[in-house]
Every structure is written in C-alpha cells, then in structure tokens.
Amino acid sequence: MGISKRLAITSLALLSTGSLAACSNSTETSDQTTQETQVKTVTVATAGDIKPFAYEENGELTGYDIEVIKAADEFLNDYEFTFKTTAWESIFVGMDSGKFQAAANNLSYTEERAAKYLYSLPIAKNPLVLVVASDSSITSLDDIGGKTTQDDTGTSTAKLVDDWNAKHTDNPSVINYSGEDVSKRLNDLSNGEFDYLVFDKISVETIVNQKGYDLKIIELDTDSNPNNYIVFSDDSQELQEQFNLAIQNLYQNGTLEKLSQAYLGGSYLPDKSELD
Missing domain, CATH: 3.40.190.10 (Periplasmic binding protein-like II)
Incomplete structure (x- = not known):
C-alpha cells in the first residue's frame, strides 16, 4: 500500500472518529436539554x-x-x-x-x-375560633344573631356564618365584606367597629399576642374541618x-x-x- 493511500485511510478514520464524537456530544446535549425541559x-x-x-x-x-x-x-x-x-x-x-x-x-x-x-x-x-371584645356578651355562636362581623367573599369562615344564618332566619348575623386582612380586622374589632370575628386559631393568637389587643378568644365546637x-x-x-x-x-x-x-x-x- 502506498503512502498516499495510507494517509487517505488515516484521514477517513479521523473524520469518522470526529463524527462519532460530534454525535456523542450532540446526544449528551440532547439528553441534558430533555432533562431540563x-x-x-x-x-x-x-x-x-x-x-x-x-x-x-x-x-x-x-x-x-x-x-x-x-x-x-x-x-x-x-x-x-x-x-x-x-x-x-x-x-x-x-x-x-x-x-x-x-x-x-x-x-x-x-x-x-x-x-x-x-x-x-x-x-x-388549625381550628376556628370566635373572637370578641373582652367585655362582650357573646360567648358562643348561639349569641351572634343580630350581631355584625367582617369577612372576605368565598371563605370558609363566611360560609360558616351563612350556614348559621340559614338556620336562624328570624335573627341572622350581618356580614360586612371588607376585604381587609385579618390583622386590620382584629384592630377594627378591638376598636368596636363590629361585634365578633370567626377566624383560625393560630393567626388570631399570633396577632392578638403581638398587638396586645383586649380580645377574648373562644374555642368553637363545630363540624368544620380544622x-x-x-x-x-x-x-x-x-x-x-x-x-x-x-x-x-x-x-x-x-x-x-x-x-x-x-x-x-x-x-x-x-x-x-x-x-x-
């Protein structure tokens, strides 16, 4: 075999090796892209x-x-x-x-x-609680007839009051949909702007303790999922x-x-x- 032929074969082998390496790199890149996507x-x-x-x-x-x-x-x-x-x-x-x-x-x-x-x-x-002023006459949900609360639309707490009202149509509670967060509502409650609030225990206890509000927290005995x-x-x-x-x-x-x-x-x- 002549020198030129051997060189040609060597060049072809190198090209093939390079092509395989390129294919390998392309496959690895493709695999990485697939994993990322x-x-x-x-x-x-x-x-x-x-x-x-x-x-x-x-x-x-x-x-x-x-x-x-x-x-x-x-x-x-x-x-x-x-x-x-x-x-x-x-x-x-x-x-x-x-x-x-x-x-x-x-x-x-x-x-x-x-x-x-x-x-x-x-x-x-995180069970629900009833929150009232410390001197309030409200001691349970049985006492909310004719009283006012604040809430947001579409909440489980508003539904609880709505369900209560459906059973007490002669003296329902009033819900004002304020859109305020719970911290603002507890502040308004402490200032006497409404009568009670139904909310979750953890949030209420956290805020009342931080702010030092003179509010009473009453455990609720309800069938609602806590x-x-x-x-x-x-x-x-x-x-x-x-x-x-x-x-x-x-x-x-x-x-x-x-x-x-x-x-x-x-x-x-x-x-x-x-x-x-």
Whole structure:
C-alpha cells in the first residue's frame, strides 16, 4: 500500500472518529436539554398577608405554608416552585385560567373548592375560633344573631356564618365584606367597629399576642374541618401525588414539626392517621 493511500485511510478514520464524537456530544446535549425541559415550573399564588402562614419579611416571602412547600421541593426533582403574591379574590380566578398551578394561603377544606381543585394532605391543624371584645356578651355562636362581623367573599369562615344564618332566619348575623386582612380586622374589632370575628386559631393568637389587643378568644365546637392545606389546579394530579409523598416524608423526618414550632409557635401537626 502506498503512502498516499495510507494517509487517505488515516484521514477517513479521523473524520469518522470526529463524527462519532460530534454525535456523542450532540446526544449528551440532547439528553441534558430533555432533562431540563422535564422540570415543570409551578407558580404558587398567595395573598402574602396572613401571618404566620404566608407573609413578607425583609422583602422576602416566608411563613409556614411557604416554607413547607420549599421543604417539599427538595423531594420533587421534576418541579420547580415559584411564588406570586396577588389579591385573595384573584387566587382561584388565576388557578381557573391556568395562571397559577397551586395556592398557599392558610386554606381550609370546603366542598365547593374540593369539587374544582385538588387538595394536598393536611399540613397543619388549625381550628376556628370566635373572637370578641373582652367585655362582650357573646360567648358562643348561639349569641351572634343580630350581631355584625367582617369577612372576605368565598371563605370558609363566611360560609360558616351563612350556614348559621340559614338556620336562624328570624335573627341572622350581618356580614360586612371588607376585604381587609385579618390583622386590620382584629384592630377594627378591638376598636368596636363590629361585634365578633370567626377566624383560625393560630393567626388570631399570633396577632392578638403581638398587638396586645383586649380580645377574648373562644374555642368553637363545630363540624368544620380544622386543617389547612395546599391546593392544586384540577389538572395537577401527578404533582399532587408527589407533593403528598413529600409531606409524608417531612412528617416522618421531623421537618414539619420543626417548621410548626418555628412559624406557628407550637406543635400544630395534623393527626398522623390523616397522613397515611
């Protein structure tokens, strides 16, 4: 074989090797791109004004609900969570339109929501309480007839009062839909602008203790579900399932307990049987 022929064969071999390397690099790049595109961004909506569940501190969004999602994200390699603050009344509108895929706002269970959205496993136990001035004659829900409260539209607390009114049409309670956050409502209640407030225990105790309001907190014996949840859009079943597995892991490894102590000021975990 002549020198020129050997050189030609060598050149062809080098070209082939280079082509294989190029193909290999292309395949690796394609695999990396595929892996990256498999990570789905989940936009979580919150009003961000309901301490200690979701609020801003030093310009950063935090709170129990927010930190639970961040902790769960460590187990969810296929998802990346981002947070968007919006008005309360825009949260579910945004989920209906596909703008948001999840909501975190100290959300309780209602049949109406469950018919449209997917609920996570419970992440905290947070029963409702009745809040009144310390010298109020109101001692239970039996006393709210003819009295006035403030609330937001579409809340479980407003529904509780509406259901009570449906059974007491002769002397119903009055709901003023103020749109104010719970901190402002508790301030208004302490100033005598209305008669009572129904809200969740953890939020009320946190704010009353911080502000030193002269208010009385009364435990409610109701059939309402005392837990709170993360809520997902109805097309997020796979995300819901993986998130629930992450919540079970966070419960078992003690992370939920640590977050509860840090943000809620005590152990407010749901019953273990509710996480099985």
